[in-house]
Every structure is written in C-alpha cells, then in structure tokens.
Amino acid sequence: MNFFPTKSLILGLLLTGSILSCRVKNNSDPTPSGSGVDTSNVAVNNWIYDNMKYWYLWTDKMPEKAKTNLNQNPDDYFYTLLNDYPNTDRFSWIQKSSDELTASLNGINKVFGMKYSTYYLDNNQKNVGFFVTYVIKGSPAEKAGLKRGDIILTINGTQLDVDNYRTLPTVETATFGLGKVSNGVFSLSGSTVQVTKAEVQDNPxxxxxxxxxxxxxxxxxxxxxxxxxxxxxxxxxxxxxxxxxxxxxxxxxxxxxxxxxxxxxxxxxxxxxxxxxxxxxxxxxxxxxxxxxxxxxxxxxxxxxxxxxxxxxxxxxxxxxxxxxxxxxxxxxxxxxxxxxxxxxxxxxxxxxGSVTLQDSQKRWKWGMQPIVxxxxxxxxxxxxxxxxxxxxxxxxxxxxxxxxxxxxxxxxxxxxxxxxxxxxxxxxQVAPNARVSVSQLKNEPLQVNESENPYQNRKEMYTTFPK
Structure with missing residues (x-):
C-alpha cells in the first residue's frame, strides 16, 4: 500500500508532500487482478483506514478495523474513524476528487469570485442580502464591476430569503440585482450585473x-x-x-x-x-x-x-x-x-x-482526504x-x-x-449605524464573516511542506 501525501492543508497548516511516500505492507488491501481494478467501497475503505491508521494525529482513538463497516459509502465511512467528531476533530474531511481538493487549497476554484456576509434586511427575518466583503482580482465578479461594499438583493430576479440564499448562488450564470440603503431601509437600486463563473486563482x-x-x-x-x-x-x-x-x-x-x-x-x-x-x-x-x-x-x-x-x-x-x-x-x-x-x-x-492531503498513488480512485496529522x-x-x-x-x-x-x-x-x-x-x-444580525448568527451557526459562494473556500486550513 502506498501512502502518498500530495499538497495538503493543515488545520491552518498546509502540508505538501512533494516526494514523501511511505510504503506499508497491507495484506487486506485488494490487489488488482485481471483487466479490472477493485474500486468497491470495501477497497476504498481499506485504503482510507490504513492511511488514517498511520497518519492520523489521534490514531490511538480509532476503532479497530474489524469493528468498522467497510461496505459503507467512503464519505460516510471516513467520519466514523474520526476522534469525537465533530467536537475534538471538527476539521478532517474527505472529498471525491483529490484534484479539486488540492486546487481549492491553492485558491483555484470555479466561482463568481467574491465573499460576502449574509444579513437580514428587516425585523421580519425573511428577506436577506449578500453584503460583499471581498472580490477576487481578475475574477468574473470584478470584471462585472462588483466591489467590496456592494449589496446583492436578488439573483436572476428572485429576492434572496432565508429559504433560498444557499441555493441561488449555485447557478453558473447569474444576474445580480444590487441594493442601496437609505435611513436603514434596503431597496433595489435599479442596477444589475451579469456574472458567469470561471476558474480563477486568488492573489491573497x-x-x-x-x-x-x-x-x-x-x-x-x-x-x-x-x-x-x-x-x-x-x-x-x-x-x-x-x-x-x-x-x-x-x-x-x-x-x-x-x-x-x-x-x-x-x-x-x-x-x-x-x-x-x-x-x-x-x-x-x-x-x-x-x-x-x-x-x-x-x-x-x-x-x-x-x-x-x-x-x-x-x-x-x-x-x-x-x-x-x-x-x-x-x-x-x-x-x-x-x-x-x-x-x-x-x-x-x-x-x-494541521492536516495533509492523502490520495491514492496507484490512481485506482480519485478520493482525496484531509485528515488532521x-x-x-x-x-x-x-x-x-x-x-x-x-x-x-x-x-x-x-x-x-x-x-x-x-x-x-x-x-x-x-x-x-x-x-x-x-x-x-x-x-x-463617523460610520452609518446600519448594524445588522446575520442569518447564521440567529441560527446559532458560525458567523458568516468569510462566506464564499464556493464551499471549499470556507474551509479553515493551514498547509506546509513536509520536512526533508
């Protein structure tokens, strides 16, 4: 079995395993036979368990492999191995595509190119707005004229509210209806911008x-x-x-x-x-x-x-x-x-x-995981x-x-x-007294200060290179 860390994100650390490879004999790891490769849940989960057992910071807290369900979906199986998830270990995760994982950790994503906070617009706690905090240089959002301080009230003509504000930004092309504020009241300004997602890299x-x-x-x-x-x-x-x-x-x-x-x-x-x-x-x-x-x-x-x-x-x-x-x-x-x-x-x-990105060096599957190490x-x-x-x-x-x-x-x-x-x-x-309560704050979730339309940009990570 090959343990092959690639570019990795560590709790705030990003570990990049450029040449690091650890080969550990693993009799339970399926060996490809004939013309096919075993990509069943059992094969993938064996790979997940053995890598985790070697690298995971809390390896001594992991269950015995025999007591785990190797037939589970790998996404579900991974989380059964974590230490007191989501409390002690609230950081480790797994992703179907290790390529997408490593790209996102390097600031490369297919996005509109903005971050925002989500706030209620009034005391009825129904309609909300996206208040732009950050726009990536050279992104579709910047090219369309969006900037920090802008207010987005509608997407493709639909008012943002507590029921749709997570799903509306998932479209590939969007027409954003911009807002204005007067005496603490938010309303459409009449200006719109059309933006299509593209792959961009953020210059931090x-x-x-x-x-x-x-x-x-x-x-x-x-x-x-x-x-x-x-x-x-x-x-x-x-x-x-x-x-x-x-x-x-x-x-x-x-x-x-x-x-x-x-x-x-x-x-x-x-x-x-x-x-x-x-x-x-x-x-x-x-x-x-x-x-x-x-x-x-x-x-x-x-x-x-x-x-x-x-x-x-x-x-x-x-x-x-x-x-x-x-x-x-x-x-x-x-x-x-x-x-x-x-x-x-x-x-x-x-x-x-800190965590490290682990992917299969034999390229039998595309899964990538980011365990704390x-x-x-x-x-x-x-x-x-x-x-x-x-x-x-x-x-x-x-x-x-x-x-x-x-x-x-x-x-x-x-x-x-x-x-x-x-x-x-x-x-x-003086600053205008337009203080608002965020949607997530009232739902007892983390404050959306660093919310992005791309979920992987909301990961809290730290990467590095492995010592030589």
Missing part, C-alpha cells in the same frame, strides 16, 4: 497602503490566504513598507482561513522584531508512528533570513474574525513570545492542528487556542456595520479602532 496579497498620522507610518495589509505561489508578492509589499519607513503594522486577517505553513513562517519572519534565525517560530507534534519513523519532523521551525523584515516593530495589530483560522493563528501564536500581538475584532476560529506549539510550548473560542480579541469590535467600507478607508470599523489605538486619538469620522 489583496490590498496594502501606508497611512501617515504624525510620526506614525502605519502599514496596512489585507491578506486573504496563505498561498506560497504569491510569497514574492508578500516580500515586495514588505519591501515597500520598509522603504517608506513603516513603524506600525496592521495586518488584516479577518477573511483569512489559513494556508501554507511555509507562507505563515515567511509572514512571521517579515514581521518579527530583531530577526534571529536561531529563534523558533513553532514546533510540530505528530503521532507515535510518524514520530518514530520520521524524527526529523519533530525539528522546530525557525525564523528565516528575510531582507525585507521590518525589524523595529514593538507590536503588531491584527484584525480578526471567527473566520481567522489556522495559519493565521499560527502567525499570532508564533510571534507572541517575541512581541506584543494585539487582536481587534472577534475571537479567532481556534485551530491549532499534527499539532503546532510556539517556542514557549504554548498552543492553548485550539477551542471554538480561539484567541480572544484584545479589543472586541463588531464587524457588522454595513454596507462595508472600502479597504483602507479610515472610518472602516476595525481599521478605525486600530488607528485610534496607534495614535491615541479618537477619530471624528
């Missing part, structure tokens, strides 16, 4: 600027996902910050669900004060199987020598939400032993474990944010004043608070 270095307030030069960066393809873009932005003399930094991670650990390590190395490549960012804890076979995986990850490291920051301000997860939380946790990290917004998601701790051995409360905000600010302000607008709710804390002065800029 979405927006940056430098805000000058007296002797304060505040770097502000909106970073939407830790994707290693765009690491040089991140370096370039910090090069601009450094050349402009930035002495305060506001890192906007409220829409960031995680990504590659290597990119999180880069981010930390660009920010940390007094960069020292002997200092540890984090260490990873694996199960007994992996720890024994691959002791190198236990080696701590240290800061990298980055020329554009800002170097002089005494503190970091991070804008957060319940969608701030995984690799985002890794940066927060990794930097805390070395500088003040001040969180503004809502508590974070709470994911201190490690736990991460900082240089002080701290990892106490792995609950549904995550990291609490130092300054709790509700991000529910809508329509949303443009990125970099100094009256934007969370950025406004960060500027006040940096300057010590309360701004006179």
């Amino acid at each position: 270095v979405h927006y940056w600027t430098v805000i000058e307030k007296g002797n304060k030069k505040i770097g502000y960066l909106v970073y939407s996902q830790f994707i290693s393809t765009f690491d040089n873009n991140l370096r370039q932005v910090f090069g601009e910050f450094k050349s402009k003399g930035v002495n305060e930094l506001v890192l906007d991670l409220r829409l960031n669900p995680g990504g590659y650990i290597s990119s999180a390590d880069l981010m930390a190395s660009l920010i940390v004060k007094n960069l020292n490549t002997n200092n540890v960012i984090h260490s990873d804890e694996w199960n007994a199987n992996v720890s024994k076979d691959r002791p190198g995986y236990l080696a701590p990850t240290k800061f990298k020598d980055e020329a554009n490291n800002l170097g002089t920051l005494n503190r970091l301000f991070v804008l957060t939400s319940t969608g701030t997860a995984s690799a985002s939380e890794l940066v927060i946790n990794g930097l805390r032993p070395y500088m003040d990290v001040i969180l503004i917004g809502d508590h974070t998601y709470g994911k201190n474990v 490690l736990k991460t701790v900082n240089s002080k051995g701290e990892s106490n944010y792995g609950t549904k409360d995550g990291f609490p905000a130092n300054y709790a600010v509700k991000d529910n004043v809508i329509p949303y302000k443009a990125w970099g607008d100094e009256s934007e709710t969370l950025l406004k608070k960060a500027i006040e804390l940096i300057t010590g002065q309360t701004t006179t800029l």
Whole structure:
C-alpha cells in the first residue's frame, strides 16, 4: 500500500508532500487482478483506514478495523474513524476528487469570485442580502464591476430569503440585482450585473497602503490566504513598507482561513522584531508512528533570513474574525513570545492542528482526504487556542456595520479602532449605524464573516511542506 501525501492543508497548516511516500505492507488491501481494478467501497475503505491508521494525529482513538463497516459509502465511512467528531476533530474531511481538493487549497476554484456576509434586511427575518466583503482580482465578479461594499438583493430576479440564499448562488450564470440603503431601509437600486463563473486563482496579497498620522507610518495589509505561489508578492509589499519607513503594522486577517505553513513562517519572519534565525517560530507534534519513523519532523521551525523584515516593530495589530483560522493563528501564536500581538475584532476560529492531503498513488480512485496529522506549539510550548473560542480579541469590535467600507478607508470599523489605538486619538469620522444580525448568527451557526459562494473556500486550513 502506498501512502502518498500530495499538497495538503493543515488545520491552518498546509502540508505538501512533494516526494514523501511511505510504503506499508497491507495484506487486506485488494490487489488488482485481471483487466479490472477493485474500486468497491470495501477497497476504498481499506485504503482510507490504513492511511488514517498511520497518519492520523489521534490514531490511538480509532476503532479497530474489524469493528468498522467497510461496505459503507467512503464519505460516510471516513467520519466514523474520526476522534469525537465533530467536537475534538471538527476539521478532517474527505472529498471525491483529490484534484479539486488540492486546487481549492491553492485558491483555484470555479466561482463568481467574491465573499460576502449574509444579513437580514428587516425585523421580519425573511428577506436577506449578500453584503460583499471581498472580490477576487481578475475574477468574473470584478470584471462585472462588483466591489467590496456592494449589496446583492436578488439573483436572476428572485429576492434572496432565508429559504433560498444557499441555493441561488449555485447557478453558473447569474444576474445580480444590487441594493442601496437609505435611513436603514434596503431597496433595489435599479442596477444589475451579469456574472458567469470561471476558474480563477486568488492573489491573497489583496490590498496594502501606508497611512501617515504624525510620526506614525502605519502599514496596512489585507491578506486573504496563505498561498506560497504569491510569497514574492508578500516580500515586495514588505519591501515597500520598509522603504517608506513603516513603524506600525496592521495586518488584516479577518477573511483569512489559513494556508501554507511555509507562507505563515515567511509572514512571521517579515514581521518579527530583531530577526534571529536561531529563534523558533513553532514546533510540530505528530503521532507515535510518524514520530518514530520520521524524527526529523519533530525539528522546530525557525525564523528565516528575510531582507525585507521590518525589524523595529514593538507590536503588531491584527484584525480578526471567527473566520481567522489556522495559519493565521499560527502567525499570532508564533510571534507572541517575541512581541506584543494585539487582536481587534472577534475571537479567532481556534485551530491549532494541521492536516495533509492523502490520495491514492496507484490512481485506482480519485478520493482525496484531509485528515488532521499534527499539532503546532510556539517556542514557549504554548498552543492553548485550539477551542471554538480561539484567541480572544484584545479589543472586541463588531464587524457588522454595513454596507462595508472600502479597504483602507479610515472610518472602516476595525481599521478605525486600530488607528485610534496607534495614535491615541479618537477619530471624528463617523460610520452609518446600519448594524445588522446575520442569518447564521440567529441560527446559532458560525458567523458568516468569510462566506464564499464556493464551499471549499470556507474551509479553515493551514498547509506546509513536509520536512526533508
């Protein structure tokens, strides 16, 4: 049996197994015979179980194979193996197409290209609106003119409501009816945009600027996902910050669900004060199987020598939400032993474990699974944010004043608070009091701060490369 991790997402970590392969003898794994390959549920589930037994962080909590039902649908079978699902392990998942899985973890999806929050429009709690928080550069949505702050009230002429708001966005082509607000009342503006889904890749270095307030030069960066393809873009932005003399930094991670650990390590190395490549960012804890076979995986990850490291920051301000997860939380946790990290917004998601993508190297089936395989701790051995409360905000600010302000607008709710804390002065800029309650909040579900029309973009993950 071949254990072959490919590009992987880890609880906030993304593990990419470029060459890693572990061959384990497995007498129960069916061997193809004749001209056909056994792709029955039993064959697939044997593969699932044996891979999980070797890699899964909680391998000691798995049931004995003989006590499992190998005839189940693989999608159902996988979840019977998880540790206290959906509580202790609320992160592992399986998908029919490993290709689609790895593409989505790299920000590649067939989408309109936007993220939004869903709010009730009135006290009747019937009609709702999509309030656009983020539009992917170069996406169909951006090309059609959609932008952060827009309000979508209808799709193909149908009003969004609590019964259809999940299904209407699944169409391939949509005509969005845009809305306006006056005195707290939302209505159609008369403007529409037509958008057809296309495959796009998100550049996570979405927006940056430098805000000058007296002797304060505040770097502000909106970073939407830790994707290693765009690491040089991140370096370039910090090069601009450094050349402009930035002495305060506001890192906007409220829409960031995680990504590659290597990119999180880069981010930390660009920010940390007094960069020292002997200092540890984090260490990873694996199960007994992996720890024994691959002791190198236990080696701590240290800061990298980055020329554009800002170097002089005494503190970091991070804008957060319940969608701030995984690799985002890794940066927060990794930097805390070395500088003040001040969180503004809502508590974070709470994911201190990482996963890896596993697919069949013999290509007998297309299933891909994303099980949790490690736990991460900082240089002080701290990892106490792995609950549904995550990291609490130092300054709790509700991000529910809508329509949303443009990125970099100094009256934007969370950025406004960060500027006040940096300057010590309360701004006179006012924001409209159009606070709303989200649909999901009233249903006691996670707040839809990072909702996308593509469900895989809502995963809270963290990826990395396997140690060599």
